[in-house]
Amino acid sequence: xxxxxxxxxxxxxxxxxxxxxxxxxxxxxxxxxxxxxxxxxxxxxxxxxxxxxxxxxxxxxxxxxxxxxxxxxxxxxxxxxxxxxxxxxxxxxxxxxxxxxxxxxxxxxxxxxxxxxxxxxxxxxxxxxxxxxxxxxxxxxxxxxxxxxxxxxxxxxxxxxxxxxxxxxxxxxxxxxxxxxxxxxxxxxxxxxxxxxxxxxxxxxxxxxxxxxxxxxxxxxxxxxxxxxxxxxxxxxxxxxxxxxxxxxxxxxxxxxxxxxxxxxxxxxxxxxxxxxxxxxxxxxxxxxxxxxxxxxxxxxxxxxxxxxxxxxxxxxxxxxxxxxxxxxxxxxxxxxxxxxxxxxxxxxxxxxxxxxxxxxxxxxxxxxxxxxxxxxxxxxxxxxxxxxxxxxxxxxxxxxxxxxxxxxxxxxxxxxxxxxxxxxxxxxxxxxxxxxxxxxxxxxxxxxxxxxxxxxxxxxxxxxxxxxxxxxxxxxxxxxxxxxxxxxxxxxxxxxxxxxxxxxxxxxxxxxxxxxxxxxxxxxxxxxxxxxxxxxxxxxxxxxxxxxxxxxxxxxxxxxxxxxxxxxxxxxxxxxxxxxxxxxx
Amino acid sequence: xxxxxxxxxxxxxxxxxxxxxxxxxxxxxxxxxxxxxxxxxxxxxxxxxxxxxxxxxxxxxxxxxxxxxxxxxxxxxxxxxxxxxxxxxxxxxxxxxxxxxxxxxxxxxxxxxxxxxxxxxxxxxxxxxxxxxxxxxxxxxxxxxxxxxxxxxxxxxxxxxxxxxxxxxxxxxxxxxxxxxxxxxxxxxxxxxxxxxxxxxxxxxxxxxxxxxxxxxxxxxxxxxxxxxxxxxxxxxxxxxxxxxxxxxxxxxxxxxxxxxxxxxxxxxxxxxxxxxxxxxxxxxxxxxxxxxxx
Numbered sequence: 102x103x104x105x106x107x108x109x110x111x112x113x114x115x116x117x118x119x120x121x122x123x124x125x126x127x128x129x130x131x132x133x134x135x136x137x138x139x140x141x142x143x144x145x146x147x148x149x150x151x152x153x154x155x156x157x158x159x160x161x162x163x164x165x166x167x168x169x170x171x172x173x174x175x176x177x178x179x180x181x182x183x184x185x186x187x188x189x190x191x192x193x194x195x196x197x198x199x200x201x202x203x204x205x206x207x208x209x210x211x212x213x214x215x216x217x218x219x220x221x222x223x224x225x226x227x228x229x230x231x232x233x234x235x236x237x238x239x240x241x242x243x244x245x246x247x248x249x250x251x252x253x254x255x256x257x258x259x260x261x262x263x264x265x266x267x268x269x270x271x272x273x274x275x276x277x278x279x280x281x282x283x284x285x286x287x288x289x290x291x292x293x294x295x296x297x298x299x300x301x302x303x304x305x306x307x308x309x310x311x312x313x314x315x316x317x318x319x320x321x322x323x324x325x326x327x328x329x330x331x332x333x334x335x336x337x338x339x340x341x342x343x344x345x346x347x348x349x350x351x352x353x354x355x356x357x358x359x360x361x362x363x364x365x366x367x368x369x370x371x372x373x374x375x376x377x378x379x380x381x382x383x384x385x386x387x388x389x390x391x392x393x394x395x396x397x398x399x400x401x402x403x404x405x406x407x408x409x410x411x412x413x414x415x416x417x418x419x420x421x422x423x424x425x426x427x428x429x430x431x432x433x434x435x436x437x438x439x440x441x442x443x444x445x446x447x448x449x450x451x452x453x454x455x456x457x458x459x460x461x462x463x464x465x466x467x468x469x470x471x472x473x474x475x476x477x478x479x480x481x482x483x484x485x486x487x488x489x490x491x492x493x494x495x496x497x498x499x500x501x502x503x504x505x506x507x508x509x510x511x512x513x514x515x516x517x518x519x520x521x522x523x524x525x526x527x528x529x530x531x532x533x534x535x536x537x538x539x540x541x542x543x544x545x546x547x548x549x550x551x552x553x554x555x556x557x558x559x560x561x562x563x564x565x566x567x568x569x570x571x572x573x574x575x576x577x578x579x580x581x582x583x584x585x586x587x588x589x590x591x592x593x594x595x596x597x598x599x600x601x602x603x604x605x606x607x608x609x610x611x612x613x614x615x616x617x618x619x620x621x622x623x624x625x626x627x628x629x630x631x632x633x634x635x636x637x638x639x640x641x642x643x644x645x646x647x648x649x650x651x652x653x654x655x656x657x658x659x660x661x662x663x664x665x666x667x668x669x670x671x672x673x674x675x676x677x678x679x680x681x682x683x684x685x686x687x
Numbered sequence: 688x689x690x691x692x693x694x695x696x697x698x699x700x701x702x703x704x705x706x707x708x709x710x711x712x713x714x715x716x717x718x719x720x721x722x723x724x725x726x727x728x729x730x731x732x733x734x735x736x737x738x739x740x741x742x743x744x745x746x747x748x749x750x751x752x753x754x755x756x757x758x759x760x761x762x763x764x765x766x767x768x769x770x771x772x773x774x775x776x777x778x779x780x781x782x783x784x785x786x787x788x789x790x791x792x793x794x795x796x797x798x799x800x801x802x803x804x805x806x807x808x809x810x811x812x813x814x815x816x817x818x819x820x821x822x823x824x825x826x827x828x829x830x831x832x833x834x835x836x837x838x839x840x841x842x843x844x845x846x847x848x849x850x851x852x853x854x855x856x857x858x859x860x861x862x863x864x865x866x867x868x869x870x871x872x873x874x875x876x877x878x879x880x881x882x883x884x885x886x887x888x889x890x891x892x893x894x895x896x897x898x899x900x901x902x903x904x905x906x907x908x909x910x911x912x913x914x915x916x917x918x919x920x921x922x923x924x925x926x927x928x929x930x931x932x933x934x935x936x937x938x939x940x941x942x943x944x945x946x947x948x949x950x951x952x953x954x955x956x957x958x959x960x961x962x963x964x965x966x967x968x969x970x971x972x973x974x975x976x977x978x979x980x981x982x
């Protein structure tokens with residue numbers, strides 16, 4: 102009986118592989134499982150190779166996982182293009198299209214899988230449905246039959262999906278699915294490959310992705326304006342918002358470019374509204390000057406940057422965590438912009454709300470570093486409990502404060518009441534040029550020092566926000582792991598496995614990446630002799646940023662790979678074991 | 688004047704207050720402009736136009752970019768925003784979209800509007816939010832001490848063109864007319880009455896309105912292009928019998944930019960199309976009740 106199943110499928114664009122993955126995750130949600138579905142494509146708009154991975158379990162799934170339990174190969178050329186994204190191990194069941202004319206003992210893989218089955222998928226589709234397009238439903242039948250997955254719910258899902266396409270198409274696809282089931286039943290796999298049934302009595306769950314949750318969180322947080330420009334993999338945030346923001350009394354601008362998008366956001370914020378933009382790497386670069394304006398004029402805004410492989414166009418459809426330096430340091434001048442990062446699809450809701458709260462409270466731009474995986478993978482999640490979140494509104498001047506209103510008054514907290522057009526007595530000059538307390542342009546070094554103090558020190562309380570850090574494991578452990586973003590789910594699984602194996606280890610996941618909360622790291626490091634930072638970038642950017650601010654343990658190492666190179670729980674586990682052995686033998 | 692606004696936090700005024708004067712719009716900040724700069728005339732004309740319009744200054748948002756002329760919002764009592772170079776228009780559009788009740792003014796120089804920010808102009812025009820864009824066109828970069836600007840004439844020797852400019856200038860009037868701006872005018876500080884009236888008309892026009900002000904730079908500009916000389920060179924379009932509803936004729940006249948100093952309204956769309964901001968209100972109104980009904 103399996104408790105954790107990872108399916109990887111690859112084919113050409115027209116094979117319907119991704120569509121099969123979507124049908125499967127819908128059915129699994131219906132049956133009360135948790136799952137993560139990730140899709141991967143070449144960067145072609147249509148056609149080309151496409152693949153998906155689906156990991157399913159009865160308990161919340163932390164990451165897309167490593168080695169596949171099942172590999173479905175519609176053609177070998179496309180499958181091999183995904184390389185390490187679809188790793189086959191000695192325990193994998195490989196199912197492939199018989200038409201590829203590769204003998205089961207001659208498949209082009211470096212390892213020998215547990216089971217290899219050549220299935221006449223195309224032939225079954227033609228015989229049952231009369232069209233090759235039904236191939237993906239044959240695959241669904243095979244999976245449902247061999248692994249006992251959501252047999253009835255898949256069928257119901259197909260009925261819903263094809264209901265509008267007419268009886269003929271619907272019946273064809275139903276027959277293709279039945280043909281797959283039948284083939285699986287008549288040709289059983291050796292061994293017990295049936296999947297654990299789900300927990301009984303679970304409530305309704307949601308299939309969603311990070312971009313969708315980001316949009317709904319923004320509306321929940323009171324966002325009244327979005328300005329942006331289409332860019333992969335962030336575009337869906339704008340697409341979701343443009344349907345709904347008007348209903349909330351807001352508006353949205355698809356601007357002529359990335360710069361105009363964020364400039365309009367700064368304008369909307371100046372006008373007194375909560376406002377956001379969303380982009381990816383190249384857009385973040387373009388927006389950095391205007392974000393500096395928001396820092397100096399102390400205007401709240403949220404900029405969601407969905408990271409993809411870079412620099413430049415890089416790997417636009419694949420995940421990476423290499424924009425941390427750009428987010429932290431792309432502003433000119435002495436500027437700190439808070440940076441938050443969600444660790445999962447579900448977390449994107451809370452992080453987006455938090456970003457608005459921090460922006461409004463501290464009158465600052467806030468960058469959310471999502472990544473392509475969180476943004477676009479589909480997760481089965483429990484419904485968001487919105488009552489958990491409190492909303493923060495910006496500090497406005499009182500009537501008394503609007504007599505001789507002093508926009509940038511030097512206060513103890515560094516936060517001064519912020520008026521907006523329409524408020525009588527609140528008029529002031531906002532500017533990118535340095536100003537005195539009234540907002541009048543001022544180039545005195547003394548005033549510049551005071552204003553820098555104000556703008557930088559007001560963010561210090563953020564460093565005490567320990568709720569923006571997840572801490573797990575043995576508090577006295579001498580071995581530790583730090584990870585962030587979508588990869589944190591991998592580290593979390595590895596640390597849990599290590600502890601289940603009796604290793605003493607602890608894990609810190611910062612969701613606030615910048616400003617660097619020195620004390621939180623120092624406290625974490627106290628018991629440590631060895632620490633590993635796990636992240637998806639070539640340079641190991643968080644690893645380096647921590648070293649800029651904090652005294653690290655004697656051995657402070659990095660597990661970092663460029664985007665699109667999977668980091669698996671096993672990779673992390675091996676490093677934890679090695680660190681533990683080294684610590685024990687020292 | 689009776690105002691009653693809804694969503695912007697503006698106070699509704701039930702009793703007509705004392706009429707506004709230019710003092711209500713002049714701030715205490717002393718301009719950084721050189722004595723003799725054309726921009727003094729622009730800000731004075733603007734005060735007069737705002738008196739005529741009659742909206743209190745806290746209901747006005749005045750946005751600019753970077754350059755000598757972009758300092759102008761600070762010299763008014765409106766909510767000013769001196770943004771970054773070239774981005775005044777997108778910032779202003781964000782403000783107007785977020786709060787369509789505000790009177791939104793945008794100003795800047797020819798470099799701000801037609802060089803670094805030139806890409807935003809066509810989109811502001813086609814989007815057609817109800818805002819007024821005043822360009823103080825002095826054919827030079829003054830704040831950085833006299834380099835070529837997008838409207839510097841070919842052959843001009845400047846601190847960045849010792850041997851003379853090798854490029855043709857942008858024609859701001861043709862530029863905005865060809866993208867379909869609904870209101871296009873050109874003024875000179877030498878004709879203060881005409882300029883004030885023109886800005887007032889631009890503000891009253893329901894949609895994107897553009898006023899090009901030939902505002903001479905006394906320090907780095909062409910000595911033959913100063914205020915005194917403007918008075919002798921200017922030709923009032925109204926006096927020449929131009930019909931501002933005639934777009935083709937406006938395009939023809941605009942081609943003389945740099946040769947003839949026409950002042951007045953080149954074009955005013957007699958049938959202004961719906962503004963973007965009015966469409967925002969409509970969309971919000973149509974979609975909003977559905978949420979309420981859904982509970």
